[in-house]
Amino acid sequence: MAKRSFKRPDGEPQLVSVSLPWDPEREVPPDMLAFLGRADALLQKYWDSWYRRPIEQYVACDFRDVWRALEALETNRLAPGKLFCEWGCGFGVVTAMASMLGWDAIGIEAEEFLVDEARKWLRSERIDAEIWHGNFLPTGSERLAKRQANHASLFHQVPNAYSEHDLGIDDFAVVFAYPWPGEDYFLKDVFRNYAADQSLLLLFLGPYEIELYRKADMVD
Numbered sequence: 001m002a003k004r005s006f007k008r009p010d011g012e013p014q015l016v017s018v019s020l021p022w023d024p025e026r027e028v029p030p031d032m033l034a035f036l037g038r039a040d041a042l043l044q045k046y047w048d049s050w051y052r053r054p055i056e057q058y059v060a061c062d063f064r065d066v067w068r069a070l071e072a073l074e075t076n077r078l079a080p081g082k083l084f085c086e087w088g089c090g091f092g093v094v095t096a097m098a099s100m101l102g103w104d105a106i107g108i109e110a111e112e113f114l115v116d117e118a119r120k121w122l123r124s125e126r127i128d129a130e131i132w133h134g135n136f137l138p139t140g141s142e143r144l145a146k147r148q149a150n151h152a153s154l155f156h157q158v159p160n161a162y163s164e165h166d167l168g169i170d171d172f173a174v175v176f177a178y179p180w181p182g183e184d185y186f187l188k189d190v191f192r193n194y195a196a197d198q199s200l201l202l203l204f205l206g207p208y209e210i211e212l213y214r215k216a217d218m219v220d
């Protein structure tokens, strides 16, 4: 059988867009709905006192749609493994949903306040997922920002979260992120350069805008 090379002609690995059959009408199961109701309440409490702890970069994705996407990913067995990472996890809601769907889930967050809140909340919900304080960008990856050095994710002066835990981006089977507008190209480039062959990048880009990519090295 002829082998297909997924490498670009210049020898670099690439990201292949994967069609994800997620259904925006899919009913969210009652236990997940109840869980997300509690997540909404936690976030509302934060928004109500936002002025006391303003974190400019925190915006939540649509948790219900991301649940639908994660469930489709799981049902269709698209992931090459069980280790899941949320880049910039905020209160850890997506990390928690991934854990509830059976992944070994880790959320990385630069803002200490959000790390503390996420850890507290996961404990109170008895969810077995980890929240790491640190930078989800691997050291040196800022060079990939090239034309635009003012991406929101570049503002965090905290060391990368991986080294302390003896893991790298290439240990994860699935990475989820909700990037700031215009930053998705940078995060895709970081993933393309550092992730493992065949691992998946799931991006929430706005209402109904969910994209999935697979990293593809040469298949030889």
Ligand SMILES: C[S@@+](CC[C@H](N)C(=O)[O-])C[C@H]1O[C@@H](n2cnc3c(N)ncnc32)[C@H](O)[C@@H]1O
Binding pocket: 057, 058, 059, 060, 061, 086, 087, 088, 089, 090, 091, 093, 094, 108, 109, 110, 111, 114, 134, 135, 136, 137, 152, 153, 154, 156, 177, 178, 179, 180, 204
């Ligand atoms: C748009 S919010 C998304 C929050 C959550 N993922 C969600 O979808 O609800 C982006 C989060 O990423 C965090 N963040 C941004 N850049 C980061 C970096 N380089 N390392 C770690 N966390 C970062 C921000 O503090 C913020 O909480």
